[in-house]
Amino acid sequence: MNKKKNSLFAHLISLAVQTIRAKLALLILFSSVFAILAFATYFSFLEMNGFRQVNLLDFEVGKVAERDVTTSREISFVDENATRIRREARQKLITAVFRYDNALSASMQNNFSSFALFLTQSFNEYRQFDQFMLNLQQEYPGILEQKEAKKLFSAQNRDDVLLTARSLFKQLVNEGVTAFPDAGMERFNELEVEVVRSRNDRVERQEVPIKTLLTRDGLRSYVVKSLSLMQKKTELADLIMPLFLPFVSENLVYQADESEAKLEAAIRQVQPVLVVLQKGQKIIKRGFIITDESFRQLHALANSGVYIDIRQFSGSLLFLLLTIFLSFYMFFTALPQELAEFRTIVLLCVFFSLNYLIVLIAGRIHFFSLPLDMVMIIPSAMIAMLVTILINQRVAVLFSVILACGSLIASNFTLAPALFSLFSGISGIAVMRVSGKRIDLVKSACILAVLNPLLVVFLSVVFPSSSRDAWTPVFGSSINGFMSGIFVLGFLPIIESLLNTSSSFRLMEFSDLNSPIMKKMLLSVSGTYNHSIMVATLAESACREIGADPLIARVGAYYHDIGKMDQSEYFVENQTDYNKHLDINPRLSATVIRSHVKQGIEKARQLRLPREIIDIISEHHGNSLITYFYNEAKKLDDSVDPEDFTYPGNPPKTKESAVVMLADVVEAACRTLDKPSVPRLEKFIGELISQKINAHQLDSSELTFRDIGIITRTFVNILAGYYHSRIEYPNQKDPDAQEQKIKDLIGKGKRNE
Known part of the structure; x- marks a missing residue:
């Protein structure tokens, strides 16, 4: 049982492999x-939503859209315009950085204190202004003008002025004096700044209104206001200001690098404005004006990248x-x-x-x-x-x-x-x-x-x-x-x-009797040519009656015997007065007869005839036996092999090929029939077709008995008309009988001699 199963399995595998190879x-x-x-x-x-589908050149803001554009998937994109507005707003909230310079402030304080102490000592030492002025110019050349120095020297409360000046200067230095750059602060907060101070190893950051920062241009106002708060006469500002100005420096300094870094860090933290286009959302509507927003969405759609x-x-x-x-x-x-x-x-x-x-x-x-x-x-x-x-x-x-x-x-x-x-x-x-x-x-x-x-x-x-x-x-x-x-x-x-x-147009071209090959057949093998024309007439008519393709049958009949052109004298329809087969043995004669099929196929391929026509050429004799030469060979040798006298083709596989085979054998055989009347033709043709059936030449052709009956009647009708009896005219003489009479007279004369 196992062997049978294995054998069956191997057979199935072999069958599957053969099928795969075939297909x-x-x-x-x-x-x-x-x-x-x-x-x-x-x-x-x-990139279904890329430039292969959306071409931005086809759309323009302000124009009417000519077609709809719909998203095929959910797309999110950054609204650059809204993001830019958000970033600009964020920039305007960032304060510029001003750093308090402790070292400079201490230096300013020491320098002014030394100067104030020098003035106090000079006031006490010199009673004359000239001596005071010379001493001042010696120690601090050009720091005060003579008019300002004389006004201070002449003031009765000059000691109080110096004391007040020292107090105000210390306050001013602690407050910080700044200077704004000509460019670089346009992108920052316009109302506030960040002031950075270092105190006791601790950094203090404080955002203060920008208008509260003290500049050199605002020193006089600051001094006047401070004097007022100190409940002192504001006129003292005229004496104090000349003392301040030489020693005042900007100790609250703008930090450009630090401010830019702070600004960039803040901008990086700004979240972009994300717009989401839902799947199936129509962003451009046909017949509507294209807006800036819809064009931005279209641009995002076109640049949405590779997607599938x-x-x-x-x-x-x-x-x-x-x-x-x-x-x-x-x-x-x-x-x-x-x-x-x-x-x-x-x-x-x-x-x-x-x-x-x-x-x-x-x-x-x-x-x-x-x-x-x-x-x-x-x-x-x-x-x-x-x-x-x-x-x-x-x-x-x-x-x-x-x-x-x-x-x-x-x-x-x-x-x-x-x-x-x-x-x-x-x-x-x-x-x-x-x-x-x-x-x-x-x-x-x-x-x-x-x-x-x-x-x-x-x-x-x-x-x-x-x-x-x-x-x-x-x-x-x-x-x-x-x-x-x-x-x-x-x-x-x-x-x-x-x-x-084998289209009808191409077959019509091959059916032209004026083609070079057909003209050559007419001149070189006229008997075969006339035979082929008659076979074509029979086959075409029969195929038309049974529903087969009459054009294929006609062209196939025209070319079915083109292999006879090379050795035409060995075929009876082309022989005139001598039969060459009398000089050779039957086996060789059969070989010559058989070869016209192979030679016909080769010529057909050279002429590039369609496959259907080549099949008719190869199948018009099938694999039938060349009976005459086979019988002649058997007379010489009873052990002769029938395969040596069999045509090398296959039986017809199509109706057209089968009809051409029957027309070929009927047309050739009916030429030998004496007085071909309709009953004799019908009987004779029926016998010929029966022989082909009995020889299994029509088994693969799909012809039915009904088709065979129709073919037989068609052949009989055409051949009966072709071989119809003619009236014998009164003066008509048989040329063969007249020639025989002349020969008899000549023979009689010789005998008489």
């Missing part, structure tokens, strides 16, 4: 498409992945036969990526920012028309649904562009007429130029305010519809050539 190219393709689109989607979400909404981005990627899986299921489950080739899948992936990227980029451009504005450049109609021509209509309809899903994701789940993509694509499919005439593309373009605007009008009613104005998307969609047909007309030959597709 490896598809897996790589879809993974690459998803990676590219995911990468593009990431960059579209990145992980939730929304993840959702978009998830839906993109689901869309790819949906397309995989729809195409590879519902339509495996149409999409069997890798090149077709690559083409659809390119088309999907192109549509997705165009919608994705358009949504990030200002001009296409509104949903209906971007319909002007959505290429869904053009893509749907191309898929209709290159593959078929059914695939095009399913692919339009996939394109609409992609447009929905790329437009950030906006419904209007997705609906336009869907209905515009289906409209392109509906108006497309695949008849092989390129003028039909121009007609389809003109019809789309009318249908697309009607679709936009309908969407604008369902989704109001979805466009910049009413007429731009209408006219743009009309141009889109017309140019879709024109672009299809221009791109189609390029895509057909690159992918070597």
Whole structure:
């Protein structure tokens, strides 16, 4: 039991590995498409509120806004203007620093005390003013003018003046004298200053009104006021002031560095004004004038930096992945036969990526920012028309649904562009007429130029305010519809050539009997040429009756025997009077006959014929037996291997290929039929087709018994008309009988001689 389980498990693993290998190219393709689109989607979400969505050049204060701007997330930013006002207010509250100079104050006090003591001694020593003045100038030259010195010397209360002066000077020094700088205090408090004093190793800071500070200009007022408080005569100020001025210095000094440091520290502590914009907040309203505040908010939005909404981005990627899986299921489950080739899948992936990227980029451009504005450049109609021509209509309809899903994701789940993509694509499919005439593309373009605007009008009613104005998307969609047909007309030959597709337009070009290869067949292998034309007539008519593609059948029939061109004399339809097979053995004859299939495939690839035509060339004999030469070989050797006399191809896999096989064998065999009446043709053709059925040549072609009956009747009708009986005219003579009569007469004459 364990061995059976292990064997089953190994078989499943082997089957899974084989499946992965078989689909490896598809897996790589879809993974690459998803990676590219995911990468593009990431960059579209990145800086969604940055300059990629908001261009400040589009907005100006005082102008009317042309569109709304809404935040997609919560954004906080510093209001620089409000923060600047707060900082300026804080600056005006910071007091400048003035520091009291103790050393200078002590020096000022000592100097003035010495001077006052000198005057007292001089007053006592000298009775004459001249001697007093000379002594004063000797000790303190130029400190007092003679007039001031004489007035003091003559004063009766000069001792009291000196005593009062010493007291006032001490008081003045303790109070402090300051000087304000010419510049540097503009940013500080204009009403108060900070005075710093050091007393007993302790620093005292006190904010005092700036008007209470004593300056040299205010000394006289200070002295007068102090004398008044001391209940002394204010006239003493005239005697005291000359004594003060030489010894007064600014001992309350402005500290520029300390004041600036204090100011900067205070500014750093100022908290910026933080403004919070809530998610979904509309900061710019369409039709309203842009204010300074809204422009500041817009500026903050534009400079909000790198950001990506992980939730929304993840959702978009998830839906993109689901869309790819949906397309995989729809195409590879519902339509495996149409999409069997890798090149077709690559083409659809390119088309999907192109549509997705165009919608994705358009949504990030200002001009296409509104949903209906971007319909002007959505290429869904053009893509749907191309898929209709290159593959078929059914695939095009399913692919339009996939394109609409992609447009929905790329437009950030906006419904209007997705609906336009869907209905515009289906409209392109509906108006497309695949008849092989390129003028039909121009007609389809003109019809789309009318249908697309009607679709936009309908969407604008369902989704109001979805466009910049009413007429731009209408006219743009009309141009889109017309140019879709024109672009299809221009791109189609390029895509057909690159992918070597079997579109009706390309097949019509290959069906031209005036092409160089067909002219060469007419001149070099006229029998094969006429045979191919007849086979094409039979196959095309039969395919039209059973619902297969008559154009593929016709072109396949034209080219199914091009391999006979190199050795045309070995094929009976090209032989005139001598059969070369009489000179070689049956095995070699079979080899020559078999080779025309391989040579036909090589020529078809050189001509870059579509795969469907090459398949018809390789399958028009299937793997059937070359009966005539096989029987001839058996006469010589009973042990001959049938494989040596079998065509190297495979049985037909499509209806068109099977019909060409039947038309080929019927047309060739009916040439040997004597007096081909309708009953004889019907019986003969039925037998030929039955032989192919019994040889299992039609097992993979999907032909039904009903189809075979229709094919038989079609062949009989065409060949009966082709081989119809003619009236024998009275004077008409058989050239072979006349020639035989002449020979008999000549022979009789010789015998008589």
